[in-house]
Amino acid sequence: MKNQETNGQYSRIENTTQIKGDIISxxxxxVDGSLEGSLNTKGKLIIGKEGKIxxxxxxxxxxxxxxxxxxxxxLETLSLKTTSNVVGEVNTxxxxxxxxxxxxxxCSMGKEVKSLDKKRQAHEKTA
Numbered sequence: 001m002k003n004q005e006t007n008g009q010y011s012r013i014e015n016t017t018q019i020k021g022d023i024i025s026x027x028x029x030x031v032d033g034s035l036e037g038s039l040n041t042k043g044k045l046i047i048g049k050e051g052k053i054x055x056x057x058x059x060x061x062x063x064x065x066x067x068x069x070x071x072x073x074x075l076e077t078l079s080l081k082t083t084s085n086v087v088g089e090v091n092t093x094x095x096x097x098x099x100x101x102x103x104x105x106x107c108s109m110g111k112e113v114k115s116l117d118k119k120r121q122a123h124e125k126t127a
Contacts, residue, residue, distance in 0.1 A: 010043070015050045029059070031066070049083050072105075 010028035017033035028043035031051040051066035074092040082100035
C-alpha cells in the first residue's frame with residue numbers, strides 16, 4: 001500500500017473488531033474485522049480474508065480477499081482475489097478477477113467513475 005501512508009502505517013480494523021457506522025479516511029485502509037456502514041478513503045482499501053464490509057465504499061483502489069456486499073466505487077483498479085465474495089453494485093475503471101473469486105454484482109467500468117459522494121450530493125440536492 002503506497003497511497004498516503006503515515007510512517008509506513010495505515011488505518012486498520014482488526015479481525016476481532018466489529019464496527020457499525022461511517023468512516024472517512026485520507027490514508028490507506030485495511031479491514032480484517034467487519035464494518036457495517038460506509039467507508040470513504042482517498043487511499044487504497046484492502047479487505048483481508050477474514051474481513052467483511054456491508055454498505056457503501058468509495059476508494060482510489062481496492063484489493064478484496066474477504067467479503068463485500070453493497071455499493072463499491074473504485075476510481076482506479078479493483079482486484080478480486082481467489083477467496084473474495086462480492087455482491088452488489090460495482091463501479092470501477094479496471095477490474096481484475098482471479099479464478100475462484102465470487103462476483104455477483106452489476107458492474108460499470110470506464111474512466112468516468114462516479115464516486116458515492118457525488119451520487120449522494122446529487123440525491124441531496126433533488127430531495
